[in-house]
Amino acid sequence: MLTALVAMMVLQSFVATLAHRKQKSYIPGVVASELDHHSFVFRSHRTFMNSLENIPLFILTALLAMFLNFDASTLYWTILVYFVARLIHMVLFYKIATNTNPSPRSYFYMLALLTQVYLLGAIFLTI
Numbered sequence: 001m002l003t004a005l006v007a008m009m010v011l012q013s014f015v016a017t018l019a020h021r022k023q024k025s026y027i028p029g030v031v032a033s034e035l036d037h038h039s040f041v042f043r044s045h046r047t048f049m050n051s052l053e054n055i056p057l058f059i060l061t062a063l064l065a066m067f068l069n070f071d072a073s074t075l076y077w078t079i080l081v082y083f084v085a086r087l088i089h090m091v092l093f094y095k096i097a098t099n100t101n102p103s104p105r106s107y108f109y110m111l112a113l114l115t116q117v118y119l120l121g122a123i124f125l126t127i
Contacts, residue, residue, distance in 0.1 A: 001079040002062055005055050008087060012048040015094075019044040038097045047093040050109075051086070058082055058116050065123050078119050085112035 019041045020031065035042035065075050085108045092105035 001076065001083055002059055004083055005059060005079075005086065008083075008090065009048070009051050009055055012044070012051055012090060016044040016048040037099045040094070040097075043093055043097070047090055050093070051090070054112065054116075055086065058112075058119075061116060061119050061123070065119060068123060068126060070123065070126060074122070075119075078115060078122075082112050082115040082119075085109075085115060 023041055031042060031045045037043055037046075062075065062079055089105050089108040089112065092103070092108065096103055096105060
């Protein structure tokens with residue numbers, strides 16, 4: 001499942017790169033400041049950046065759980081819930097063009113965050 005998280009981030013990187021390069025005025029690594037959620041370029045960039053901000057921390061938490069011999073079944077289901085929440089978050093971020101919060105994608109972001117908090121709390125309770 002951790003491999004699936006990494007694969008999802010690689011996919012997001014490709015989507016953001018392809019969307020960015022299709023712009024008329026393309027500057028490598030720069031997303032125009034006037035873009036907002038109504039632009040797929042902006043949404044694909046923010047989706048990838050959001051994953052870069054969150055998924056590595058979850059992967060480190062999961063690896064710590066493995067290192068501490070956390071229950072494998074519980075860890076699997078925790079990672080699965082996190083992955084599905086992040087996957088739905090990604091799909092909604094690509095599809096929903098809204099500048100208002102909370103949007104439906106926010107709920108799946110929160111589910112993933114709460115899953116990580118649960119895992120971290122469970123780790124602390126086992127040490």
